[in-house]
Amino acid sequence: MVVNSVHWFRKGLRLHDNPALQEALNGADTVRCVYILDPWFAGSANVGVNRWRFLLESLEDLDTSLRKLNSRLFVVRGQPTDVFPRLFKEWHITRLTFEYDSEPYGKERDGAIIKMAQEFGVETMVQNSHTLFNLDKIIEMNNNRPPLTFKRFQAIVSRLELPKKPLPTITPEQMDSCRIKIADNHDEHYSVPSLEELGFKNVSQADAVWKGGETEALERLNKHLDRKAWVANFERPRINMMSLLASPTGLSPYLRFGCLSCRVFYYNLRELYLQLRKRCSPPLSLYGQLLWREFFYTAATNNPNFDRMESNPICVQIPWDHNPEALAKWAEGRTGFPWIDAIMTQLRQEGWIHHLARHAVACFLTRGDLWISWECGMKVFEELLLDADWSVNAGSWMWLSCSAFFQQFFHCYCPVGFGRRTDPSGDYIRRYIPKLKDYPNRYIYEPWNAPESVQKAANCVVGVDYPKPMINHAESSRLNIERMKQVYQQLSHYRGLSLLASVPTIQEEVEPSLSDDSQASGSSTTGAMLKCQRTTTTTMVTTEATPTVVTSSAATTAIAAPATVMRPAVSAQPQRKRGWPTELQSTQGCSQSKVQHISKSSTSQE
């Protein structure tokens, strides 16, 4: 029987370690590699020019590599559901292969395509290679729920076998056996479009700091490893001015588009470590970045509402402000805080910013200063950030805004101090906001505090040449920490004075408990991931009303219902129960606990 394969590229824009592509080639008579793109939607989609450029460059690179194998990339214009029936017929396709997409939207799209392929008698083969692990396996091992703390996630990962070994790159021999004749007018129909075709006018090529494509990715990987080998230090590097700039060894956009296989990266790191350290197995922290990515993919894969607050079971409901004007100032780098504005400028110009810079601007937009929803920030990142994958982007925003994953919220990055601490010279600011280049170091992070003479001497008067700070940071952080505390107190049902204790404790079983541990040990039931081990430090005798009974909106009730799995009390001291949104709970075990809680906390009332 004749086998005519189509490999559908989406992410995974590479020929190395591409198991689905290998499936396409396996015993096939013909293989065509397609990428489907709708130029009509390109301009309107919420994707910035840098991301499009990176994608097109990656496609060009793929096409070039395929040419070397005497094949070509077919960039087909249209929507998958319209395109495939045509291709199936035209090319007499019998086999469709693509890389597994774990994201809810992708799963839905792929489900429809698989069904359609079935109707056409086309077999579909899907292979996982965008993530290191099988995410469903991780969820299964965590009692069928995605782990919600990174520690828990690490614990599970450490129990898994190593990721599958990467596959070699496609060889000319493999391709030869299933070569197709490339039509003379191939470029007419299937060429990689230009940015102009996608509706981006007057784009200067010089801007691009990150060049898309597998070739570039593999070169960077080598440099990355060389540098690591040279430094011979696998610790977290201390951040400085240089780490803020786009590095020639940065890999995150390449992982996002699949120009680089995460498994190749993983195994290269591992080998290097084993070579240099000659110790036993490398620590998980070696793979930090890769595991965070995996963590967020796992959290998102079964949650179609992962990118929003409403109807998102893991998201804390926070009464964010709607403020389009302030949002625009943030997004366009007009906040009046040079540190924030420089980061947003770098993001817009280059498509990448350091993760601490992400923390700084995300905190500023949300819980730190502007009190604007993380969803708004996420959308801006989606447009501008090269490595913004849906799951990772939304997950990180929830993390940084303390909307999920139960973070301590006390730590709020100062839009002046944090930058100064990272780059005391202010050169980073000068690079991205040239207007401020003549400011002395002392004032470059807070130009509004510079005396007028200094401002004039620097040819940049605040309020005229550069905006005044849009917000009083001290005042807004005072307000915001109070609001966060309110939100978290409602979650944890904690009414004391401690700020740190307002965050509900979830002790997902990270590892076997310590032997001399009388408090944290002994969570008995299999599903009991939550241990409530804290005893009250201050019992506040409060005379204030706690007005939560009559809530007229559903928003508060969604988070107000606590349910924790309680351990028997270990001491006579009053035990404080920690809340956890019901949706995160297994259904058993939520019924009794609340009642007990009530009887205890009501005692101190008048």
Place this chain on the structure above:
Amino acid sequence: MPYFLETQHNAIFSELGARSCGLVDVKSDRLFHCDCKLNKPELYFVLFRMKRTKLCDEEQEGVGGGGGGGGGGDGGCTSPGPLEQRKRLRGRDLDKDTQPKQDQHQELDPEQDESTPNWGLLPQEILLQIFQYLPLLDRAFASQVCRSWNQTFHMPELWRCFEFELNQPASSYLKATHPDLIKQIIKRHSNHLQFVSFKVDSSTESAEAACDILSQLVNCSLKTLGLISTARPSFMELPKSHFISALTVVFVNSKSLSSLKIDDTPVDDPSLKVLVANNSDTLKLLKMSSCPHVSPAGILCVADQCHGLRELALNYHLLSDELLLALSSEKHVHLEHLRIDVVSENPGQQFHTIKKSSWDAMVRHSPKFNLVMYFFLYEDEFGPFFRDEIPVTHLYFGRSVSKDVLGRVGLHCPRLVELVVCANGLRPLDEELIRIADRCKNLTAIGLGECEVSCSAFVEFVKMCGRRLSQLSIMEEVLVPDHKYELDDIHWEVSKHLGRVWFPDMMPTW
């Protein structure tokens, strides 16, 4: 089945018994009213079963068909025990024939024939009890079922506590309390309201709406009032006079106000005078952080007159030696909680000092009081702080604070319970932390953000504090590996001293 119902009711009764509060009387127990909820699924289950289950045997012991709808209201002030209550229910059964006709609600279930009991006859006490656990929306749905359920819906007990949510679609993601509901509350239930709060978003319209409601609360007697800005404080954008006149309506009409939260509002000295004139005997809690129109004299007047004041929150500029002395006068009850926000309005601001003798007087008068201080200052503005002993219990440094100040904290804050440092310079805080562990014997909680501490010093700190450290939140970046400890070993070492599993806080490196 009847058996099922009986056990359910018994469960509710014993629930109530366990909490030693009355079956119907909720007036005396606010927390019960506010915080204690049965599990929602359980309640729905009860309600569901009540609607569906048909009782075949009216002689069945326990809860039978129940009495008429209107009868339960007078039970409001008594607290019958479970047994007594059940007897009463049975008694009602016998009286059933005497119930007025209109209480036999045919509309409940058209399939029901005459011989089956009518669920509309469920005793109102029980219904009320169930209603109290339901969110408003569900109660509103339930009130559509029949007339007696509708009557229950309007019982005063259910309207003592209300949270108005005033949000504009353009400025908030949250739903708002429906205007019709607000109208209905003002018309039918304003005299029942006791514990009221307003959650207001960032728009001026919402703040206006809140004032509009406040100024209509004339025939009620509020016990607690909270004005809460959920986003940018919008009360500040109202004309001051408008806000003041609405607020004073409450002060004048509600003579037994005990708790007042008016942070971030334009409240002023004259309006506080009105508050004092009407509520000085009852006021126990006053929260007014960032109220720029209040002067030190204004708050002093409150402290002088309101001797029952136990909790107070204000900004540092209102804090004075006189205020502390007034709060520690003999007539005054023990203060429980004093919250001070120290916010700098412009850089280089000079702050006044509080005499040690005033703090000493405060501690002598209220030995157990908590002093919570939140600092939002530039590093160079800390000059006057922590020069002398200060009885602070909870300290929060919202922006960078110098090593020097943290050193002074270790010297002068013997009562410290919680310390949170968001940021510090690039020099390790080793000696400062060790000193704090040494001198602050009550310290149970610490949080460190952008700081640096060497791993060895940190382990030493934890070892000195030991298991009393119930909260230990340290960003991973804070810990600097040294000759003794790598990052990977430190969690083990710290866990050992804490007696529980501990990890530093992590941030995604994405």
